Structure formats: C-alpha cells, structure tokens
Amino acid sequence: MSQSDKLNFFEQVYQVVQTIPEGRVTSYGAIARFLGAPQSARMVGWAMNASHLREDIPAHRVVNRLGLLTGKHHFEGTNLMQQLLENEGITVVDNQILNFETVFWDPQNP
DNA sequence: CCTGTGACATAAG
DNA sequence: CCTTATGCCACAG
Numbered sequence: 001m002s003q004s005d006k007l008n009f010f011e012q013v014y015q016v017v018q019t020i021p022e023g024r025v026t027s028y029g030a031i032a033r034f035l036g037a038p039q040s041a042r043m044v045g046w047a048m049n050a051s052h053l054r055e056d057i058p059a060h061r062v063v064n065r066l067g068l069l070t071g072k073h074h075f076e077g078t079n080l081m082q083q084l085l086e087n088e089g090i091t092v093v094d095n096q097i098l099n100f101e102t103v104f105w106d107p108q109n110p
Numbered sequence: 111c112c113t114g115t116g117a118c119a120t121a122a123g
Numbered sequence: 124c125c126t127t128a129t130g131c132c133a134c135a136g
Contacts (some may be wrong), residue, residue, distance in 0.1 A: 009133070028118050032131090040131050041118040047133090048117050064118060071117030 013047040023088045024105035027065045034107040060084040067100030
C-alpha cells in the first residue's frame with residue numbers, strides 16, 4: 001500500500017461520525033484524539049463544515065467538549081440541531097446538552 | 111508560496 | 124465569568 005494506506009483526514013472524521021449511535025454525542029476533541037491528533041480538533045470542525053458535501057453525516061451529534069451546540073448556526077433554521085438531538089432523546093437547554101457525560105460517546109471506548 | 115480562516119482545546123490573567 | 128494567546132492542520136484565494 002502506498003497511496004490509499006492513509007485516508008484523508010476528512011474521511012476519517014466522517015467514518016467516526018457515522019459510527020456515533022443514536023441518542024449519543026461526541027466531541028471534536030474526542031474524534032481528533034481518536035485519529036491521533038488530539039491537538040487538531042479544529043480539523044474535525046473544519047471537516048464538519050464540509051460535512052454538508054457528504055451524506056449521512058450526523059453532524060448534530062458532534063459538539064464541543066462542553067456539550068455546547070457551537071455549530072448549530074450551520075444548520076438550517078435556528079434550532080434544527082437541537083430538534084434533531086431531542087428527537088434522539090437528548091435534552092438541550094440554552095444550546096447546551098444536559099447530562100452530557102451520560103450521552104457522551106467515546107469512539108475509543110464504545 | 112504566503113495569508114486568512116475555521117462547527118476546537120488548553121492555558122493564563 | 125470574561126478575553127487573549129497559542130497550537131494544530133487543511134483548504135481557498
């Protein structure tokens with residue numbers, strides 16, 4: 001293997017995001033760390049920004065480490081991200097996920 | 111090639 | 124609680 005042994009960073013992010021089960025969420029840092037770049041969480045966010053180019057990317061399940069819906073403005077409307085999360089049984093108040101640690105899903109420790 | 115930008119994380123004051 | 128600053132890397136222009 002020479003060229004495809006290492007997938008693009010974006011692809012890796014999408015792979016992980018698609019693995020997030022319903023009713024669960026994860027953080028950019030957790031994904032970055034899973035990919036071996038704990039200090040490159042921004043790349044995850046950047047990948048999510050381009051997630052609209054992909055399908056089946058539940059970006060609403062990815063929030064920052066505080067459980068804050070920092071990227072909700074990238075969804076249509078003003079509360080679509082929250083609606084999607086609540087639709088999966090996640091409670092969101094003031095753009096923040098309640099019981100974040102309870103619904104948190106670690107790609108390295110499912 | 112260089113610069114700006116970004117849905118983050120962490121540290122410091 | 125707040126704002127700054129730094130690191131990290133990919134991409135657009």
